[in-house]
Amino acid sequence: MSKYAKLFQLIEKAETITIFSHIFPDGDAIGSLVGLKETIKASFPNKSVFALGTNVDEFVPLVGKLDVVSDEVIASSFAIIVDVANKDRVEDQRYLLAKSTFLIDHHLFVETFTNETIIDNDKVATCEIIAEFIENENLNISPLGATALLLGILTDSGRYLYNPTGAQTLHLSAQLIKKGADLSKINYELSKKDINKVRFRGYLLTNFKTKDGVCYIKISQSKLKHFNIDASDMSSYVNHLGNIKGYPCWATFAEDIHGKIYVELRSRNINVNQVALKFGGGGHLCASGCRLESFKDVPKVINELIKAIKETKA
Amino acid sequence: MSKYAKLFQLIEKAETITIFSHIFPDGDAIGSLVGLKETIKASFPNKSVFALGTNVDEFVPLVGKLDVVSDEVIASSFAIIVDVANKDRVEDQRYLLAKSTFLIDHHLFVETFTNETIIDNDKVATCEIIAEFIENENLNISPLGATALLLGILTDSGRYLYNPTGAQTLHLSAQLIKKGADLSKINYELSKKDINKVRFRGYLLTNFKTKDGVCYIKISQSKLKHFNIDASDMSSYVNHLGNIKGYPCWATFAEDIHGKIYVELRSRNINVNQVALKFGGGGHLCASGCRLESFKDVPKVINELIKAIKETKA
Numbered sequence: 001m002s003k004y005a006k007l008f009q010l011i012e013k014a015e016t017i018t019i020f021s022h023i024f025p026d027g028d029a030i031g032s033l034v035g036l037k038e039t040i041k042a043s044f045p046n047k048s049v050f051a052l053g054t055n056v057d058e059f060v061p062l063v064g065k066l067d068v069v070s071d072e073v074i075a076s077s078f079a080i081i082v083d084v085a086n087k088d089r090v091e092d093q094r095y096l097l098a099k100s101t102f103l104i105d106h107h108l109f110v111e112t113f114t115n116e117t118i119i120d121n122d123k124v125a126t127c128e129i130i131a132e133f134i135e136n137e138n139l140n141i142s143p144l145g146a147t148a149l150l151l152g153i154l155t156d157s158g159r160y161l162y163n164p165t166g167a168q169t170l171h172l173s174a175q176l177i178k179k180g181a182d183l184s185k186i187n188y189e190l191s192k193k194d195i196n197k198v199r200f201r202g203y204l205l206t207n208f209k210t211k212d213g214v215c216y217i218k219i220s221q222s223k224l225k226h227f228n229i230d231a232s233d234m235s236s237y238v239n240h241l242g243n244i245k246g247y248p249c250w251a252t253f254a255e256d257i258h259g260k261i262y263v264e265l266r267s268r269n270i271n272v273n274q275v276a277l278k279f280g281g282g283g284h285l286c287a288s289g290c291r292l293e294s295f296k297d298v299p300k301v302i303n304e305l306i307k308a309i310k311e312t313k314a
Numbered sequence: 315m316s317k318y319a320k321l322f323q324l325i326e327k328a329e330t331i332t333i334f335s336h337i338f339p340d341g342d343a344i345g346s347l348v349g350l351k352e353t354i355k356a357s358f359p360n361k362s363v364f365a366l367g368t369n370v371d372e373f374v375p376l377v378g379k380l381d382v383v384s385d386e387v388i389a390s391s392f393a394i395i396v397d398v399a400n401k402d403r404v405e406d407q408r409y410l411l412a413k414s415t416f417l418i419d420h421h422l423f424v425e426t427f428t429n430e431t432i433i434d435n436d437k438v439a440t441c442e443i444i445a446e447f448i449e450n451e452n453l454n455i456s457p458l459g460a461t462a463l464l465l466g467i468l469t470d471s472g473r474y475l476y477n478p479t480g481a482q483t484l485h486l487s488a489q490l491i492k493k494g495a496d497l498s499k500i501n502y503e504l505s506k507k508d509i510n511k512v513r514f515r516g517y518l519l520t521n522f523k524t525k526d527g528v529c530y531i532k533i534s535q536s537k538l539k540h541f542n543i544d545a546s547d548m549s550s551y552v553n554h555l556g557n558i559k560g561y562p563c564w565a566t567f568a569e570d571i572h573g574k575i576y577v578e579l580r581s582r583n584i585n586v587n588q589v590a591l592k593f594g595g596g597g598h599l600c601a602s603g604c605r606l607e608s609f610k611d612v613p614k615v616i617n618e619l620i621k622a623i624k625e626t627k628a
Contacts, residue, residue, distance in 0.1 A: 244508070
């Protein structure tokens with residue numbers, strides 16, 4: 001039996017289904033939660049389905065609020081966890097109460113913590129997996145659910161920019177629009193910007209420095225405070241310094257409230273992970289991070305990045 | 315006979331085909347030129363096909379160089395003009411020498427200047443029309459041609475951001491990737507940034523002003539010179555001030571080398587065209603431009619924008 005047929009069968013058997021995702025839910029988490037709930041509701045109208053989670057205010061205009069349920073409901077349910085690789089990152093640990101559990105995820109495998117799984121690293125978003133499930137099993141979905149799934153695909157793929165975006169990503173997106181996904185509304189909600197954050201971007205683009213192929217910026221805590229930005233938010237800003245011709249690496253060094261430095265390292269084809277590892281951090285080949293005790297160590301990191309660039313060229 | 319069948323028949327009949335597009339070719343122009351050439355070459359290997367145009371250096375890494383041909387070749391050819399609404403905007407006016415002419419375009423109709431036409435305003439790019447032609451007539455295309463067509467769809471739709479992007483746009487994009495379009499290479503080429511232009515963006519985002527719902531900036535000629543930017547280039551920068559929460563209109567005022575002011579006006583849902591018209595300009599409902607004699611008139615334009623915002627709310 002295919003993995004999708006198995007999931008279909010387990011949903012068919014359950015009366016109550018609860019859906020969980022990760023802490024600090026992003027577009028793919030909330031998209032998967034709401035998209036899967038709307039799929040099950042539209043395909044099996046007699047089942048009780050609950051999508052659980054918090055802190056999704058930003059996405060409420062697009063997909064509505066999430067559900068709140070009692071321990072008893074979870075205990076009587078088939079729990080589906082979406083878009084999570086580590087059990088500790090499941091936001092609501094009450095998933096452990098459920099009768100049985102199923103994971104749908106697109107991250108690299110970390111650990112087994114559910115009875116069954118669909119893990120597919122060839123998908124750019126968990127929402128893409130759910131969209132393929134809908135197509136393969138010929139399921140229904142509401143326009144709201146289709147919008148939720150398209151939201152997850154757009155955010156996790158960076159508008160079809162990141163690998164592994166492929167023909168199937170675009171094909172499934174087209175199918176979701178045919179089922180009522182409101183691309184124009186998603187575009188509008190995602191394009192809305194906060195004036196403070198725009199001015200902070202201006203600060204980054206005006207004050208960054210360059211050295212031997214590296215674009216970087218040191219940002220003091222007082223400057224962050226001025227723009228109302230958290231040092232840990234740099235992962236969503238570092239790429240504003242990216243893909244500049246002649247500068248294969250880019251980095252941000254942001255001072256937190258304790259004086260320690262959040263470091264984000266990025267590149268297109270240079271191994272910055274090896275640099276992060278040297279300073280006790282880690283991540284992906286071209287997107288890594290670490291922490292420093294103070295700004296004093298910044299030149300050391302820059303020098304390691306320059307070394308990595310030279311090694312790649314050599 | 316369908317419009318696509320008619321085009322197919324005319325291509326089938328011709329021995330030599332020349333393809334023309336507009337002055338200052340953009341991604342959709344070069345994508346249509348190369349995409350259509352590669353379609354005809356792959357589907358009718360015995361025909362001579364030439365895609366004509368200049369000034370496309372920026373796109374050469376993706377789609378190669380364009381062709382140069384003699385007047386005699388054009389005179390013996392069936393000429394297809396792509397992505398042009400006005401005859402004066404055809405870059406190489408020698409299309410008039412051709413035996414017969416055909417226009418493929420997605421702009422609003424301006425004038426008839428070819429024997430036959432396919433004009434489809436419901437397509438976000440002329441490349442999307444050509445991709446639909448391929449699908450409808452079951453034609454072949456090389457991976458190079460598929461890459462060219464996807465380039466045009468991505469640039470003219472702003473990565474699927476602008477209307478009328480729809481299910482068909484994403485479906486045809488998926489088909490092009492299946493035929494070998496290199497999305498990852500396009501993403502890379504389009505994401506490369508010039509450090510001067512990045513710093514100019516920093517200048518815009520750091521120095522813009524706000525007044526009653528309008529974000530705007532006045533940019534002196536000396537500042538433009540410093541960043542090596544032309545006043546007429548503002549249409550590609552104005553949207554950096556766009557979609558900020560609480561600011562439904564945004565505008566740039568850039569001083570040219572003669573001291574006159576290039577004005578770009580944008581909004582999401584306010585009629586800025588009526589404002590542009592008052593100052594002798596024009597354009598689209600939410601994207602218009604005009605010229606001013608000097609910076610002295612800027613407050614007048616801002617006040618008209620504020621009035622337009624109030625009218626929309628009232």
